[in-house]
Amino acid sequence: MARTKDPAVRTALIERAGQMLRTREPITLRSLVAGTGVSTMAVYTYFGGMEGVWQALRQEGFTRxxxxxxxxxxxxxxxxxxxxxxxxxxxxxLDNPDLYRVMFDATVDLEDAAAADESLLGLVRAVDRARAAGRFDAGVDPADLATQTWIVGHGLASLVATGPLPREALAHGASLLTALFVKAxxxxxxxxxSVARGWKTLS
Structure with missing residues (x-):
C-alpha cells in the first residue's frame, strides 16, 4: 500500500528552501534535505524534483x-x-523578500497560475467599485488602472525590499497613487x- 504523503514534510522543505534563499545558500537536492531528517527521495515524492521545488516556492510567494x-x-x-x-x-x-524575488521569475512555471491572477483581480474589483461610486471616470478601464496600481506597488517594493532605497522611500507611495487616481x-x-488612510496601513 502506498504511503500517505505528509503535508508537514512538504511545508518544511519549502520553509527550508526559503531560509536558504535568505542566507544565500546554494539550493541543491542534497543541501535542501540536509538536517531535515528526510532523504533526497522526499524531494521527488513531494515535488517531482528540484524544478518542482522552485515552482512551489514561486507559488508560495503568491499564496502569501x-x-x-x-x-x-x-x-x-x-x-x-x-x-x-x-x-x-x-x-x-517586505515580509517575504526572498519569496518575492522568486515570484517574478518567469523561467519557472507556477503550480496554479489562476491563483496568482487572483491577486490582480482583487485590485480590478476595487477599481470597478470606485468607478461605480463615481470616484473614477466612467471610461476608466479597471484592468488598466489596477495594473498601474500594481506597477506602483511593485516598483516601490522592488526598490525597498530587494533594492537600494531606504524604507523611508515608501512614503512616496501615497503621492504616487494619489496622482494616479486623480488622473483617473x-x-x-x-x-x-482616501489614499492616506489606505496607505497608512503599511506603517
Missing part, C-alpha cells in the same frame, strides 16, 4: 500575497481600499485623504 490582500477589509471608501491593497502588496514584499478622475482633496 493573496493572504495579505485578503486581510484588507472592505470599507465604504473604495479608493481607500485600493490604496490599502497597494500597501498590502508592499507589506508582503478622483477629486484631488478627497483622493489625498
Amino acid at each position: 500575497l493573496a493572504a495579505g490582500l485578503a486581510r484588507v477589509t472592505t470599507s465604504a471608501d473604495p479608493v481607500r481600499d485600493l490604496a490599502a491593497l497597494g500597501a498590502a502588496y508592499v507589506r508582503n514584499a 478622475g478622483d477629486d484631488p482633496a478627497t483622493c489625498r485623504r
Whole structure:
C-alpha cells in the first residue's frame, strides 16, 4: 500500500528552501534535505524534483500575497481600499523578500497560475467599485488602472525590499497613487485623504 504523503514534510522543505534563499545558500537536492531528517527521495515524492521545488516556492510567494490582500477589509471608501491593497502588496514584499524575488521569475512555471491572477483581480474589483461610486471616470478601464496600481506597488517594493532605497522611500507611495487616481478622475482633496488612510496601513 502506498504511503500517505505528509503535508508537514512538504511545508518544511519549502520553509527550508526559503531560509536558504535568505542566507544565500546554494539550493541543491542534497543541501535542501540536509538536517531535515528526510532523504533526497522526499524531494521527488513531494515535488517531482528540484524544478518542482522552485515552482512551489514561486507559488508560495503568491499564496502569501493573496493572504495579505485578503486581510484588507472592505470599507465604504473604495479608493481607500485600493490604496490599502497597494500597501498590502508592499507589506508582503517586505515580509517575504526572498519569496518575492522568486515570484517574478518567469523561467519557472507556477503550480496554479489562476491563483496568482487572483491577486490582480482583487485590485480590478476595487477599481470597478470606485468607478461605480463615481470616484473614477466612467471610461476608466479597471484592468488598466489596477495594473498601474500594481506597477506602483511593485516598483516601490522592488526598490525597498530587494533594492537600494531606504524604507523611508515608501512614503512616496501615497503621492504616487494619489496622482494616479486623480488622473483617473478622483477629486484631488478627497483622493489625498482616501489614499492616506489606505496607505497608512503599511506603517
